[in-house]
Amino acid sequence: MSAVSTAIVSILKHTPMKVKQQHYKTVWYDSKLNEVNLIDQNLLPFDFGIKTTQHYTETVEAIKIMTVRGAGAIGATAGFAMAQAACEAPLEDYVNYLNQAKLTIEQSRPTARNLFYAVDKVFLAALQSPQNAVEVALEIAEEDELSCKAIGQYGVSLLNQGSRILTHCNAGWLAFVDFGSALSPVYEAARRGMKPFVYADETRPRLQGARLTAWELNNEGIDLLIIPDNAAAYLMWQKKIDIVIVGADRIARNGDVANKIGTLEKAICAKHFNVPFYVAAPFSTIDFQSESGSDFIIEERNPNEVSHVSGLDASGNLQEVQITSPGSQAFNPAFDITAAELVTGIITEKGIIKPLDLISFDNSPTL
Amino acid sequence: MSAVSTAIVSILKHTPMKVKQQHYKTVWYDSKLNEVNLIDQNLLPFDFGIKTTQHYTETVEAIKIMTVRGAGAIGATAGFAMAQAACEAPLEDYVNYLNQAKLTIEQSRPTARNLFYAVDKVFLAALQSPQNAVEVALEIAEEDELSCKAIGQYGVSLLNQGSRILTHCNAGWLAFVDFGSALSPVYEAARRGMKPFVYADETRPRLQGARLTAWELNNEGIDLLIIPDNAAAYLMWQKKIDIVIVGADRIARNGDVANKIGTLEKAICAKHFNVPFYVAAPFSTIDFQSESGSDFIIEERNPNEVSHVSGLDASGNLQEVQITSPGSQAFNPAFDITAAELVTGIITEKGIIKPLDLISFDNSPTL
Numbered sequence: 001m002s003a004v005s006t007a008i009v010s011i012l013k014h015t016p017m018k019v020k021q022q023h024y025k026t027v028w029y030d031s032k033l034n035e036v037n038l039i040d041q042n043l044l045p046f047d048f049g050i051k052t053t054q055h056y057t058e059t060v061e062a063i064k065i066m067t068v069r070g071a072g073a074i075g076a077t078a079g080f081a082m083a084q085a086a087c088e089a090p091l092e093d094y095v096n097y098l099n100q101a102k103l104t105i106e107q108s109r110p111t112a113r114n115l116f117y118a119v120d121k122v123f124l125a126a127l128q129s130p131q132n133a134v135e136v137a138l139e140i141a142e143e144d145e146l147s148c149k150a151i152g153q154y155g156v157s158l159l160n161q162g163s164r165i166l167t168h169c170n171a172g173w174l175a176f177v178d179f180g181s182a183l184s185p186v187y188e189a190a191r192r193g194m195k196p197f198v199y200a201d202e203t204r205p206r207l208q209g210a211r212l213t214a215w216e217l218n219n220e221g222i223d224l225l226i227i228p229d230n231a232a233a234y235l236m237w238q239k240k241i242d243i244v245i246v247g248a249d250r251i252a253r254n255g256d257v258a259n260k261i262g263t264l265e266k267a268i269c270a271k272h273f274n275v276p277f278y279v280a281a282p283f284s285t286i287d288f289q290s291e292s293g294s295d296f297i298i299e300e301r302n303p304n305e306v307s308h309v310s311g312l313d314a315s316g317n318l319q320e321v322q323i324t325s326p327g328s329q330a331f332n333p334a335f336d337i338t339a340a341e342l343v344t345g346i347i348t349e350k351g352i353i354k355p356l357d358l359i360s361f362d363n364s365p366t367l
Numbered sequence: 368m369s370a371v372s373t374a375i376v377s378i379l380k381h382t383p384m385k386v387k388q389q390h391y392k393t394v395w396y397d398s399k400l401n402e403v404n405l406i407d408q409n410l411l412p413f414d415f416g417i418k419t420t421q422h423y424t425e426t427v428e429a430i431k432i433m434t435v436r437g438a439g440a441i442g443a444t445a446g447f448a449m450a451q452a453a454c455e456a457p458l459e460d461y462v463n464y465l466n467q468a469k470l471t472i473e474q475s476r477p478t479a480r481n482l483f484y485a486v487d488k489v490f491l492a493a494l495q496s497p498q499n500a501v502e503v504a505l506e507i508a509e510e511d512e513l514s515c516k517a518i519g520q521y522g523v524s525l526l527n528q529g530s531r532i533l534t535h536c537n538a539g540w541l542a543f544v545d546f547g548s549a550l551s552p553v554y555e556a557a558r559r560g561m562k563p564f565v566y567a568d569e570t571r572p573r574l575q576g577a578r579l580t581a582w583e584l585n586n587e588g589i590d591l592l593i594i595p596d597n598a599a600a601y602l603m604w605q606k607k608i609d610i611v612i613v614g615a616d617r618i619a620r621n622g623d624v625a626n627k628i629g630t631l632e633k634a635i636c637a638k639h640f641n642v643p644f645y646v647a648a649p650f651s652t653i654d655f656q657s658e659s660g661s662d663f664i665i666e667e668r669n670p671n672e673v674s675h676v677s678g679l680d681a682s683g684n685l686q687e688v689q690i691t692s693p694g695s696q697a698f699n700p701a702f703d704i705t706a707a708e709l710v711t712g713i714i715t716e717k718g719i720i721k722p723l724d725l726i727s728f729d730n731s732p733t734l
Contacts, residue, residue, distance in 0.1 A: 045692035230629025262597025311688030321678030
């Protein structure tokens with residue numbers, strides 16, 4: 001029996017993720033007020049707050065400045081933004097307004113597959129009616145949540161009692177509507193009493209590992225150590241890492257994976273040391289239109305993210321400081337591409353799939 | 368004709384390294400005052416200043432807190448500390464004092480081979496007389512400088528016009544008495560008008576690349592980009608890196624290399640993408656007593672170096688800020704070990720040597 005055909009057990013028995021014992025989703029939509037609510041991830045881990053956007057352009061800005069980030073969370077938010085646009089579009093200019101909104105949303109984070117997936121779907125629904133757009137946007141968010149829950153159910157089969165997992169960046173519930181992708185199997189293992197241990201790459205330059213992943217795991221009571229990105233291979237050499245699980249921002253039909261910059265280094269090192277390397281992602285991350293990762297557009301972000309960093313000073317105030325030699329330039333690619341041959345398997349809501357088998361799931365019409 | 372037997376050309380035609388057009392060495396010894404002078408590397412790149420130590424224990428402290436760091440600079444400083452100890456030792460307790468000093472110095476940075484090399488030599492000299500200790504300590508510093516200059520002469524043969532070099536951490540002149548190891552071929556290439564271009568890994572957690580390497584290269588007018596450590600494999604994938612050159616803190620007789628944490632990841636990625644990976648180091652870095660890298664003691668440093676970082680705030684003042692999720696622990700190994708099989712060659716003052724050929728240079732008595 002292949003993993004793909006295994007029934008998803010207990011998919012409906014949600015144990016949603018918590019912040020200080022209270023349940024939150026990363027993003028949610030109030031259709032009565034046409035408002036999008038987001039956990040403001042730029043405040044984390046030092047402060048916790050919700051950002052509310054009332055127009056699609058504000059929602060796009062929140063994606064751009066990474067108030068919300070992570071594959072599924074960006075996707076759901078982009079879907080909500082498209083629904084907001086449908087609700088606010090003037091009747092006399094409805095289709096033009098939708099087209100402009102679609103373009104604006106798509107330009108916010110060019111590498112994020114889930115964004116395009118959600119915008120396409122909600123755009124088509126919006127052509128029928130704003131109400132339709134809202135329904136489809138809500139469905140996409142619900143689908144994201146269920147997929148992540150299923151990824152946890154399948155992925156936990158790869159873990160043993162006390163497994164030591166390396167992860168890169170944040171592919172936890174903050175990167176999705178709930179549950180997460182790479183961390184969903186870890187949360188499921190913890191619920192089953194398997195005491196997983198996580199090494200969290202700090203993930204320069206934006207430190208999503210040291211900030212978001214560490215914060216999430218702390219809130220769930222899971223043991224972890226933050227490591228400099230440089231230390232992962234050393235830990236593999238010491239045989240202290242049993243498995244690597246990361247997320248994905250876009251996956252090509254041949255199994256190539258775009259994910260946070262540095263993922264490629266982890267994958268190459270894992271292969272070198274024979275450590276299994278898994279990518280966890282819902283099907284909405286798969287881009288069947290791209291033959292390989294070479295087709296992907298890789299976002300380059302502001303070099304200031306490398307030269308400057310914010311943190312808490314001795315008085316507990318957030319300060320931004322310059323950490324590089326003044327006058328030097330930096331280069332800041334947001335993602336890299338990991339070749340399918342480096343990926344042991346892709347953990348999806350349909351089971352664990354070999355990257356080269358992805359193609360058999362392509363239902364898109366033959367050109 | 369092997370590279371090893373090639374005569375060292377123009378070894379005496381020094382073009383020493385400069386800070387704002389003025390020549391400085393990283394460390395120098397005033398034997399009249401029995402004082403050691405050090406460029407305070409904890410001030411760089413935001414400020415420039417000289418620290419002077421009057422007793423060997425102050426010099427040891429400067430090594431510990433990394434006022435001075437880098438293989439050769441640590442070695443020379445440790446030799447000077449041993450000479451200081453010999454000069455300040457009371458006659459009635461001379462040998463005991465020397466033994467205690469040797470132990471204290473050796474405990475400051477356990478992975479640094481050059482430190483043990485210098486301390487051993489100066490200790491033996493000190494057993495004859497303080498004056499002898501001073502002479503040998505000065506010789507070691509001079510030898511370091513000449514070796515680095517020769518490394519530049521040999522290493523430049525690996526570069527072409529416009530070569531794009533990736534380096535990790537700082538193995539420039541700040542890491543030695545002068546010239547540097549990994550950067551010495553780059554400086555020589557620049558002098559010859561070859562316009563080298565350097566990608567400098569920022570080198571978390573202490574950011575020696577973003578701070579010291581960038582500062583050095585800026586002072587010498589060499590083009591560079593600082594990159595997050597995570598971006599190196601992506602640049603190799605893009606075929607934007609022609610060669611990797613790094614330094615070393617200790618090299619075993621089988622060619623295994625201990626160097627700054629993260630070096631191992633670069634070496635594995637370089638092999639994956641068929642990019643030549645060179646280690647530049649004087650013979651004083653080679654530990655013929657260690658069969659392999661598994662014998663090395665790897666220093667673990669304070670996790671605060673991962674969780675906190677200092678930089679310039681908006682007012683131009685140095686501030687330390689916490690950058691990780693409060694309550695999370697971090698792991699901070701200072702070095703990793705790169706297996707000889709990953710190293711294309713070792714650039715030394717005797718020529719460029721295959722790691723497996725190192726053993727033929729072992730002159731130590733057979734046990």
